[in-house]
Amino acid sequence: MIRSVNPARRRVGRWIGPALVLLTLASILCAVLLGPARVPLRSAVGALFGVESFLDSPVHRTIVRQLRLPRALLGLLVGASLAVSGVAMQGLFRNPLASPYVLGIASGASTGAAFIILFSASALLLPFGAFVGSAAAVSIVYLLARGRDRRTSIFTLILAGVAVGAFFAAITSFLIYLGSDGEKLSDVLFWMMGGLGRARWPSLALLAAVVLPGIGAVFFFARDLNALSLGEEGARHVGVNPDALYRWLLLLTTLLTAAAVAIAGTIGFIGLVVPHVMRLLVGPDHRRLLPFAALAGGCFLVLSDIAARLLLAPAELPVGVITAFLGAPFFLYLLKTRGAKL
Amino acid sequence: MRLELENVCYSYTPARLALQDVDLALSNGESVALIGPNGSGKSTLLGLASGVLPPNRGAIRVDGRSIASFSPRQIARRLAMVTQERPMGFDFTVREVVAMGRIPHSARFARESRRDRVAITHAMDLADVRALGNRSIRAVSGGERQRVYLAMALAQEPEILLLDEPTTHLDLRHQVQFMSIVTAQVKSGTSAFVAIHDLTLAAQACNRIALLCEGRIVALGTAGDVLTRAHIESVFGVRVIIDTHRDLDAPFVLPTLSQDTASSDQAHAVDRT
Numbered sequence: 001m002i003r004s005v006n007p008a009r010r011r012v013g014r015w016i017g018p019a020l021v022l023l024t025l026a027s028i029l030c031a032v033l034l035g036p037a038r039v040p041l042r043s044a045v046g047a048l049f050g051v052e053s054f055l056d057s058p059v060h061r062t063i064v065r066q067l068r069l070p071r072a073l074l075g076l077l078v079g080a081s082l083a084v085s086g087v088a089m090q091g092l093f094r095n096p097l098a099s100p101y102v103l104g105i106a107s108g109a110s111t112g113a114a115f116i117i118l119f120s121a122s123a124l125l126l127p128f129g130a131f132v133g134s135a136a137a138v139s140i141v142y143l144l145a146r147g148r149d150r151r152t153s154i155f156t157l158i159l160a161g162v163a164v165g166a167f168f169a170a171i172t173s174f175l176i177y178l179g180s181d182g183e184k185l186s187d188v189l190f191w192m193m194g195g196l197g198r199a200r201w202p203s204l205a206l207l208a209a210v211v212l213p214g215i216g217a218v219f220f221f222a223r224d225l226n227a228l229s230l231g232e233e234g235a236r237h238v239g240v241n242p243d244a245l246y247r248w249l250l251l252l253t254t255l256l257t258a259a260a261v262a263i264a265g266t267i268g269f270i271g272l273v274v275p276h277v278m279r280l281l282v283g284p285d286h287r288r289l290l291p292f293a294a295l296a297g298g299c300f301l302v303l304s305d306i307a308a309r310l311l312l313a314p315a316e317l318p319v320g321v322i323t324a325f326l327g328a329p330f331f332l333y334l335l336k337t338r339g340a341k342l
Numbered sequence: 343m344r345l346e347l348e349n350v351c352y353s354y355t356p357a358r359l360a361l362q363d364v365d366l367a368l369s370n371g372e373s374v375a376l377i378g379p380n381g382s383g384k385s386t387l388l389g390l391a392s393g394v395l396p397p398n399r400g401a402i403r404v405d406g407r408s409i410a411s412f413s414p415r416q417i418a419r420r421l422a423m424v425t426q427e428r429p430m431g432f433d434f435t436v437r438e439v440v441a442m443g444r445i446p447h448s449a450r451f452a453r454e455s456r457r458d459r460v461a462i463t464h465a466m467d468l469a470d471v472r473a474l475g476n477r478s479i480r481a482v483s484g485g486e487r488q489r490v491y492l493a494m495a496l497a498q499e500p501e502i503l504l505l506d507e508p509t510t511h512l513d514l515r516h517q518v519q520f521m522s523i524v525t526a527q528v529k530s531g532t533s534a535f536v537a538i539h540d541l542t543l544a545a546q547a548c549n550r551i552a553l554l555c556e557g558r559i560v561a562l563g564t565a566g567d568v569l570t571r572a573h574i575e576s577v578f579g580v581r582v583i584i585d586t587h588r589d590l591d592a593p594f595v596l597p598t599l600s601q602d603t604a605s606s607d608q609a610h611a612v613d614r615t
Contacts, residue, residue, distance in 0.1 A: 094431030220450070226438075227445055229431045236394050238498070239418030239446040284432035287451075 016282055020295040024076070027302040031072035032064050034306050036314045039063060067199075074199040074207070074263065075305045075319075076298035079270055081211045081260040083297025084218050085253040086271030087278075087290055091225035092249055093154060096279070100257040100271035103161040103250070107168035108137025109261045114172050114188045118179040126191070127203070127262035133168070134258035140164050142250060154232075154246075194267030194320030196305050203263055210259045215294055218252050221245060222286040229284065267320045269327030270297050276334065343405055343420060343501035343533065344369055345391060350400035352386055360386045362557040364400070368502065373525070373534040375544035377568075378554030379578055384537035387554070388504045391535060393417045418446035422495035423504040424488070427511065430479050436490050437475040440466055443497030462497050469493035469523055485516030492523060503527065503534040510539060521547045545569055545592035553577060565592035 032044050039047075039060050046054025047064035055061060085100035093102070101107075112133020116125045141164050145157040179185050227240040235242045257271070278293040304322040311317055345368040352361040361383045368374055368391075376384045389395040390402055393409045402409040404420060412420075422443070430439075443465065444458045454462075466472040469489045474482055479490060488508055495503060505524065509517040517540065525547050528534050538544045544551055545565035553561040553568050555577045561568045574582050574595060583596040 094429065096432075223445060223450055226434075227442060229434065230439075230442065231429045233394070233423075233425065234428050236414065237392065237418060237423040238442055239413070239415035241414055279432070283438075284434055285438060 016292060020292060020299065023299050024295055024302075027299050027306075028069075028072045028076070031075070031302050031306055032068045035063070035068060035309055037063055039068075066201075070201055070204050071196050071199040071305065072302050074196050074204055075302035077204070077207055077211050078196070078260040078264045078267065079274075079297035079299070079301030080215060080294040081256040081297075082267065082271040082301075083274040083278075083293040084215050084290060085257045085260075086275040086297075087286065087293045088218050088221075088225065088249050088253045089271070090275055091228060091286060092246060093158065094229060094231075096276055097272075098158075100253060101165075101266070101268075102158060103141045103254070104137035104165035104168060105134040105254065105257045105261065106266040106268075107165040107172065108133040108135070109258065109266060110188075110192050111168045111172045111175070112136075113191050113265070114175045114179075117187050117191065118175055118181070118184055127198075130262040130265075131258050134261060135254065137164050137168050138250070138254045138258075190318055191265045192320075193318030194265035194323075195308070195316070195318045196264055196301075197316065198263055207259055207263055211256055214252055214256045214259070218249065218256070219287075219290050221249060221252075222290050225249075225286040226284075265318070265320065267301070267323055269323045269331070270301060273327040273331050274300055276331070280334075344403075345421075345502055345533065345535075346401075346403045346406075347387070347391065348401045348403070350390060350397045350402060352390055352395060352398050354386075359557050361390065364557075364559055366552055366559060366562070368533050368535060370501075371528060371531045371533060372550065373528045373536060373548040375548035375551045376535060376537040376554060377539070377541055377544055377551060382554040382577075383557040384554055385506055386557075388423070388506050388535060388537055391502075392421055392423055392504050415446045418498060420500055421502045421504060422498040422500035423506065424491050424495050424508045426507045428491060433478050433480060435475065436471060436477050436479055436482065437462070437466070439479050439490055440471070440493045440497050443494040446498060461499055465493045465496035468496055468527070470519070485512050485519070488512060488516070488520055489523070492520065496527070501532060503532055503536075505534060505536045505538075507537050507539060509543070517543060541569060541574070541595040542592075545594070546590065569593050569595055 029044075032048065033039055033041060040056060042054050043056040043060045044064055046052065047061040048069070082100055086098075089098040089100055089102060090096050092098070109130040110133070112129035112131070113126055115133075116129035117123075120129070141157065141160045144160040144164070145153055176185060176188060179188070224235070224240045224245050227235040227238050228242055228245060230238070232242040235245070261267075274297045275289070275293050278289055278296050282288045282292050301319065301323070304326065305319045308317040308319040308322045347364050347366045350361060350364045351359055353359045364383075364387060366374070366387075376387060378384055386395065390397055393402070393412065393414070396410065404412065409417065440462050441454065441458070444454070444461060448455065448458060463472070466475065469492045471486065471489050471493050474486060474490065479487065482490065492508070503524065509520050512520060521543055524534060524536065528549075534548075536544065536548055548565075550563060551561075551565055551568040552559050553573055560577060561573050569584055569592075571582060571584055574584070581598045583598060584593050585596075586593050
């Protein structure tokens, strides 16, 4: 029997690009329109493009420009960073079950964030603490996995990631145990579930300055990731040095993930499911997969955030709850139906 | 293109030399089979020849220039490798895999050039995988997959092919098919090192044979020189029948299970070889 490549890939190939761009724009518009306070379309457009005559009320301008737009853009950046990191990690490990968090980034970030929330007066230090925590966790993992011959062992990397992740999780639990202020404890938990509530223009600009060049740099290695799917030896035989690739991509994915997590908390499943779904749709060629995954990750997070704001309005769910709620069953569905091809 | 190994030593662990004082040269358009038991150093030799392993001692030269002075990319334009089995993590199509052979020739973000397309199509034709182009590399049979990797190596347009037991997991038909493609390539000017376990196939497919034992080359020459009972029985430690057939240019080697049969045929076989 002739089994050709997944037929969805051929059907979808041509229109997926334009469709994703349209979906991205539509999701931003929805994010601006929808929320506890009703903003009519005409007024929202007026606020977005600075047409005073369209505005029903000056409050709409504040809601759209200072709250909802930065929040939607933060969703795009964070979603894109996590999805791109996920693609890179799955490519590096040559395993579709890898995610941006396999090296202990999420646990390290949680420890840093918990420490700042519980023991520091200034909430402004929170992203800083989370970033330092993730960087510390990944550095330890990398140093552990680096052999005496200066070659990186991918298996040691995974195992060290699991162990270091567990270690940092234990520190976080200990910090939470020490913390006595109930409100601060719920802040820690809320942070760990992830959310886009801290979207402000300055932090958004800072994140964009880190993440956009970072995503571009990952694209630079797209073809090397293709070569790496031939195995380390196979990559060497077409002139690609896998050690340099490991070094660069671990650095870049750490930067992307840590920056995203520092502002938005540890949002789960985007880095696992989005790369996966996009690989089914556009194929494993990283030169196509990376940009499409970036767009899809951004859209998915913006749409999940809309759901997080609306479901229990005016209360707000942590967006990580939504992504896991949608992502986990979908992932299981994929596992059951396409298990052999994963 | 000439590939020379001069006085090469290599060890994975300080305790044991995997390769010891190896002198071997591959001239233009020549194929040399590397035979020997498991662990005798065949794969190590290919690793050194491909520039992936740096020798502890001795020199490896490509056209007189040290292989260490080439970048990995420059090496990949001249040498291509096919190994026994390659893991494939993702669902690439056969054509996408063959196209990876063009990586050392093209710029990072370049679209496939006309030159690339011609090389890919030609390689797929040579390896007889053109019809499989749209199929998933994970959905083709073992014999087909090895031909796909051969096509990928040929798309690199190498002057030297390094083949590390490429036919080990293939059935008889696919072994013969694979090696015929290789010999055709050698006839058209490509050189090849072929590590292989099938001595008879080695004898027929290659111009010369190097017999390795415990990291040393213990015999080097034509199939007639190397495939003798004395050599094979001392290196592999089994009884063999070596004989010729009027349809074959080279001797054939038959391992025997029964010690008695081997010894009773001894005189007969020695006469013929």
